[in-house]
Amino acid sequence: MKTTRAPRTTSPGSDGFAAARAPRTARAVRVPGGLSFRVDVRAFTVVVLLVVAALAASVVLIGTGDFPIPAADVLKTLVGQGNRGQDFIIRELRLPRVLVGLLVGACLGLGGALFQSVSRNPLGSPDVLGLSQGASAGALVVIVLFSGGATAVTLGALAGGLVTGLAIYFLAWKQGVHGYRLVLVGIGVNAIVTAVNGYLITKADFVDAARAVVWMTGSLNGRDWTQVWPLLVLFLVLLPVVAGNARGLRMLEMGDDVSYALGVRVERVRLLLMGSAVLLTAAATAAAGPVAFVALTAPQLARRLTRSPGPNLAASTCMGAALLVAADLASQRAFGADQLPVGVVTGVLGGIYLLWLLVVERRKGRV
Numbered sequence: 001m002k003t004t005r006a007p008r009t010t011s012p013g014s015d016g017f018a019a020a021r022a023p024r025t026a027r028a029v030r031v032p033g034g035l036s037f038r039v040d041v042r043a044f045t046v047v048v049l050l051v052v053a054a055l056a057a058s059v060v061l062i063g064t065g066d067f068p069i070p071a072a073d074v075l076k077t078l079v080g081q082g083n084r085g086q087d088f089i090i091r092e093l094r095l096p097r098v099l100v101g102l103l104v105g106a107c108l109g110l111g112g113a114l115f116q117s118v119s120r121n122p123l124g125s126p127d128v129l130g131l132s133q134g135a136s137a138g139a140l141v142v143i144v145l146f147s148g149g150a151t152a153v154t155l156g157a158l159a160g161g162l163v164t165g166l167a168i169y170f171l172a173w174k175q176g177v178h179g180y181r182l183v184l185v186g187i188g189v190n191a192i193v194t195a196v197n198g199y200l201i202t203k204a205d206f207v208d209a210a211r212a213v214v215w216m217t218g219s220l221n222g223r224d225w226t227q228v229w230p231l232l233v234l235f236l237v238l239l240p241v242v243a244g245n246a247r248g249l250r251m252l253e254m255g256d257d258v259s260y261a262l263g264v265r266v267e268r269v270r271l272l273l274m275g276s277a278v279l280l281t282a283a284a285t286a287a288a289g290p291v292a293f294v295a296l297t298a299p300q301l302a303r304r305l306t307r308s309p310g311p312n313l314a315a316s317t318c319m320g321a322a323l324l325v326a327a328d329l330a331s332q333r334a335f336g337a338d339q340l341p342v343g344v345v346t347g348v349l350g351g352i353y354l355l356w357l358l359v360v361e362r363r364k365g366r367v
Contacts (some may be wrong), residue, residue: 018122043306050318061329070103100223104284109320111280112295117311126281127295129186133193134164135285144204154286218291293350
């Protein structure tokens, strides 16, 4: 007797960015009350391992510096059993820096995943779209034209990121915002804002120009609790917004027509998620400067590790945090404390990854 096999269902998107079928590693989990939900075992395992890796790297990073502290003593101090000297060094000097690194990496990883999913394009990241440069322009205006302090620079970076995000959204609008149009408009805006930033630096005096260049490198040096709390609050506020629209985002990856048919309010979901991504990127840039390529590489690495369709928001968030802390640890171990800004390390590694990604996309005929 002849049998027929049901055809495999895949995403209608031409880029193959997401598959509509459930991953093979998914398992159904039942909870009291008759409810059940599906868990991707591989993705869950990857998230747990990334969290462990980020925390382990953070402990080692806290103990790294001109006054090295063993990991065991770092853990004792964090639970309140260290001596007074170690307690001051860890809690007042090093712990805030590491927390800023974790939060900045998490914000960039999540923001990059949102942009890549909304645009259905692996090149759709804040670095490519010009959001990081827009935030830098806001900070440079405050530094060069007004000689503002740290708080004013932070607010300027937030304003610059928001203005750039709105400009990209409205310039890319044509009966909706779609894939490559968003990326192409973002690349154009990036070029314009980069030119503006160069002009601002040439108009600055020596002190302000040096300060601006240091800020634009992207660094965790000198970060304290004043950068931790605003970034943490914003991250915790935006996380439920993103999680509440995660299903709609997954549907968007299958195309607008399919999303409309499934009852998704496409433009509302897209606007909410893009706004959240812009705020996450602008806040991360305001806290640590434009740390390059974390938002581009973290979602792609997370997707390759989980081998799961969909936006992989949790894995991308954890991957971004682990990447940034690991890059800062590598720079301090290789060059000494505060000698090489973390933005230089991520820029070099991310540039290599971007070239590889462009080669892959070219071979597939997408660019």
